[in-house]
Amino acid sequence: MKQVFDIFIIGGGINGAGIARDAVGRGLKVFLAEKGKVGSATSSWSSKLIHGGLRYLENYEFKLVRESLKEREVITNIAPSITRPIPFIIPHSKKLRSKLLIRLGLFLYDNLGGKTKIPKSSKINLTKKYSNILHSHFSVGFQYYDVQVDDKKLVEMNINDAKKMGASILENTKVINVNRAEEGWDINLDNGEIIKSKILINAAGPWINETVNNVIKINTNKSIRLVRGSHIITNKLYDEEVAFTLQNDDNRIVFVIPYKEQFSLIGTTEVDVNTPDNPSISDDEKIYLINTINNYFVKQISQQDIIDTYSGIRPLIEDFKEASKVTRDYVFDLNLDNNRSPLLNIYGGKLTTYRKLSEKVMEELSPYLSNTKTKNWTASKQL
Numbered sequence: 428m429k430q431v432f433d434i435f436i437i438g439g440g441i442n443g444a445g446i447a448r449d450a451v452g453r454g455l456k457v458f459l460a461e462k463g464k465v466g467s468a469t470s471s472w473s474s475k476l477i478h479g480g481l482r483y484l485e486n487y488e489f490k491l492v493r494e495s496l497k498e499r500e501v502i503t504n505i506a507p508s509i510t511r512p513i514p515f516i517i518p519h520s521k522k523l524r525s526k527l528l529i530r531l532g533l534f535l536y537d538n539l540g541g542k543t544k545i546p547k548s549s550k551i552n553l554t555k556k557y558s559n560i561l562h563s564h565f566s567v568g569f570q571y572y573d574v575q576v577d578d579k580k581l582v583e584m585n586i587n588d589a590k591k592m593g594a595s596i597l598e599n600t601k602v603i604n605v606n607r608a609e610e611g612w613d614i615n616l617d618n619g620e621i622i623k624s625k626i627l628i629n630a631a632g633p634w635i636n637e638t639v640n641n642v643i644k645i646n647t648n649k650s651i652r653l654v655r656g657s658h659i660i661t662n663k664l665y666d667e668e669v670a671f672t673l674q675n676d677d678n679r680i681v682f683v684i685p686y687k688e689q690f691s692l693i694g695t696t697e698v699d700v701n702t703p704d705n706p707s708i709s710d711d712e713k714i715y716l717i718n719t720i721n722n723y724f725v726k727q728i729s730q731q732d733i734i735d736t737y738s739g740i741r742p743l744i745e746d747f748k749e750a751s752k753v754t755r756d757y758v759f760d761l762n763l764d765n766n767r768s769p770l771l772n773i774y775g776g777k778l779t780t781y782r783k784l785s786e787k788v789m790e791e792l793s794p795y796l797s798n799t800k801t802k803n804w805t806a807s808k809q810l
């Protein structure tokens with residue numbers, strides 16, 4: 428008789444990988460199909476930060492920032508080989524956010540997540556420090572810490588752990604069609620196989636609208652907004668192991684982050700797009716990032732300094748706001764047929780929150796899984 432899996436996951440990005448690991452560790456039979464290589468889409472095109480998201484405080488996203496700060500602590504503990512805290516400097520500009528607002532934001536950032544090993548924020552004198560990097564009119568700055576991560580490895584480590592515990596993971600295999608059966612799902616793969624599973628999870632990231640409409644073919648009132656974010660990479664702009672959070676007139680911020688010892692990673696942008704496929708940076712985005720550097724740094728750069736670029740599509744929950752104000756949180760859309768054959772669509776989410784998201788997925792699905800261990804386990808088990 429054909430094997431029936433408990434959970435089938437579409438997509439091997441950070442969310443699919445995290446769910447696969449969590450579920451198989453609870454004794455469930457898990458199958459994951461990824462149309463490319465695991466972790467090779469959005470989850471490796473990020474700014475590579477496990478962060479609370481200081482900026483989201485301006486949008487009053489206290490719940491998301493608190494959860495993210497707690498996760499920053501957890502992920503630093505379970506994946507020490509691929510994470511490192513680094514200081515971020517916000518140069519203060521009189522025309523932009525006031526000192527009071529920044530201090531208030533940093534006070535919340537230091538305290539919302541509870542106990543942490545990560546150093547607290549402080550005010551710094553930029554005439555004494557980093558005057559070799561910044562224009563001389565930046566005299567006051569603020570320092571806080573966030574965590575840099577190897578995003579692709581984070582996915583791979585979750586996948587490898589899931590495999591070790593018995594999950595079936597297929598790369599270069601696309602889910603092309605699914606059928607809701609009496610008790611579960613028949614899932615058609617582009618290699619001709621049909622997999623049977625009790626539950627279907629759609630973790631297709633920015634391809635979620637496409638999978639809902641063309642693969643699963645159901646109606647839902649949720650949708651995703653596709654917002655491209657691009658980075659440029661230059662030879663390192665300075666030697667210090669410090670990152671910068673640069674504010675722009677449009678209220679957005681741009682990070683400059685030390686990258687792979689020899690480089691600086693500069694991003695990101697926000698451009699609405701119609702398709703998640705083949706994202707790439709436009710000239711306007713390059714100019715926006717270059718201008719930001721030149722407004723702040725003594726060292727001036729031009730398009731010739733760009734060594735490489737990459738772009739990714741943020742899968743943001745559509746709430747019809749300006750891109751920078753759209754929430755970075757996630758929502759689940761549970762779809763049932765007469766209380767049977769569950770389908771869980773995952774909208775949104777960040778690299779930082781993948782582990783908590785995975786736990787919440789298990790909680791949401793627990794009424795439909797009789798054979799699962801309910802105890803959460805991923806917060807304390809090394810990757």
Ligand SMILES: Cc1cc2nc3c(=O)[nH]c(=O)nc-3n(C[C@H](O)[C@H](O)[C@H](O)COP(=O)(O)OP(=O)(O)OC[C@H]3O[C@@H](n4cnc5c(N)ncnc54)[C@H](O)[C@@H]3O)c2cc1C
Pocket residue numbers: 437438439440441442443460461462463464465466467468469470471472473474475476477478600601602603630631632633634638642655656657695738739740741742775776777778779780
């Ligand atoms: C520019 C940018 C910067 C970011 N910076 C940060 C950051 O610093 N910190 C942070 O926490 N978050 C950051 N994010 C957000 C974070 O990267 C994403 O939210 C996260 O990676 C999404 O993961 P995912 O698993 O949902 O999607 P993905 O990684 O895209 O995974 C979905 C997978 O589904 C696969 N798939 C789709 N359709 C099918 C199908 N039919 N069959 C099989 N497989 C399929 C795709 O190939 C893909 O690999 C950033 C995002 C962007 C775009």
